[in-house]
Each structure stands twice: as C-alpha cells, then as structure tokens.
Amino acid sequence: MDIQNLLVIGTGTMGAGIIEVAAVHGIAVTAVEVQETQRRNAQERITRSIHKGIERGKIKDASAESILDRILWSGDLDAAAPAADFVIEAISERTELKLDLFRRLDELCRPETILSSNTSSVSLTLIAGATQRPGQVVGMHFFNPVPVMAPVEIVRGLQTSDDTMATTKTLAERMGKRAFGVNDSPGFAVNRILMPLLNEAFFTLQEGVADAETIDALMKLGCNHPMGPLELADFIGLDICLSILQVLFRETGDPKFRPCTLLVRMVNAGRLGRKSGHGFYSY
C-alpha cells in the first residue's frame, strides 16, 4: 500500500517529532491535537527545528516553507480521519484513552487504513481488540527525540497481518528510520529492559545511597551511558515512566516492575521532568 496521507494524533513530545520527520521526508501529514496550546507549541518547535536543520545542512534540497506546507493542523478528528491512509496515534499513555480513540478511528477511517500506536507499553493486541480490523493494527514505537533517534520498534499484535507489518516497516524507512520487528509483550523489547533500570535508580535515590548527580555521573562514567538514568527519566517524562511501569507491573504481576514510591510522589506533585520545568533536576 502506498501511503500518501498520514494522520498523526497528539502533538506532544513524540507527536511533534513524528510530524516533523514525516514532513521532512516528503510525506503529507495531518496533525490532530485536542489542546490548542499544545498544537501551537508543536508548530513553533517544528518550525524552529526545521530552520535549524537547514542552517546546519542536515536538511538538504528543500525549503522550510515547502516542508511546513506539507503539514495540515487540525483540531477536528472527524474531518481528518476519512482521508488518512495510515494513522499514528501519539496521545497520552492512558489505556482507556487509547481504546476510546481506536474505537472512534475504526468508525471514521476507510476500511483499508492502517491504525498504529506509538504506545510505550499498552498491548497492541488489546488495542486491536477495540477495532473491527485487528489485522491492520500495529505498534510503531519511536524513540525520543524522534528527529535524532534512528530505531522504531514495529510491534506485531497477535492478529497483525504480514502486509501490515511490511507496509509499516516501509513507512518507517521512508521516514529515515531503521525498523525492527518485535512481538507484542509488555514493554516490547526496549522498555522492559530500560524501565527496571530507571526504577532502580529512583530506589537508589530514595534510599539515600547517593544524590541524583552522583547516580547519573557514576552510570555515565562507569557504564558508558550517554545520559544518567535520572536525567533520562526527566527527559522521557516522569508521568510516562510511571504509566509504563504500571502497565508492566499489572500485566506481568512481577514485583520487579513495581513503581518506586518516590516516582509516584513526584508525578502526584506535578514534577514531570523537563516538560514541566522540574523533575529530578530543575530546567
């Protein structure tokens, strides 16, 4: 299937990055967001990033105007969905919200349209079950920041068809990414490994073993990680980390995934990391 019209829903941290890479790689995108301020922030971020990319020679052979013209901004899903060949959902990591949205998309989109989710942890098999087209539901798990990070986990739900996997891999590659097929399982391949590591860093801080700067410096210098775990958690968003750990804990029942209470308290206090200005560090 040739993808002409991409629909991206949610223009936060991830949605904005996905819209940007699609437009830069010549794909027409419609961006749907429920919050006006988030939509404006995404528009500003993408415009800045594209101008910077052109100045630095990372984006070649295209003007900023021609790239930005490929993006249509909308607040109206009902109007946007019927034209979409392929949907990437990038809304908040809450299972009920995603299931409601996929039910709606299933009604609004054409029967051949593929519905994908950028979820970090919600089961693709569960999401597919909210639709009448489980063969055309797939995970497309990008990494943050999307314009910089190369891989995408293409997640195969129990009923995802081979055609859907192949079309999704081709789309990821058209967006300049490296596509890796993985099977649906809590946290897929990366987050089931990464989240327990971050969670252990939260416990290490909570138990007073060392302060945040020391934990991060030791992990960077001692394990050759480019970012320390607390710095990385702030970058991902502490609410996102908590949601992923809750899904891993609930779906596996394994206590190794129980979210650290320090993380829960920080999210309750609205300290969500970089995006709120405060997390383990201040920004």
Ligand SMILES: NC(=O)c1ccc[n+]([C@@H]2O[C@H](COP(=O)([O-])OP(=O)(O)OC[C@H]3O[C@@H](n4cnc5c(N)ncnc54)[C@H](O)[C@@H]3O)[C@@H](O)[C@H]2O)c1
């Ligand atoms: N942050 C990361 O590092 C990261 C990495 C990979 C995947 N993800 C996943 O990507 C998804 C988005 O994460 P994020 O960090 O961009 O979150 P975010 O909070 O920055 O953005 C989510 C956006 O979705 C919007 N939204 C919520 N409900 C909506 C709806 N029904 N219709 C349209 N817009 C809606 C919100 O207003 C918000 O702008 C989540 O599923 C998350 O798990 C996040």
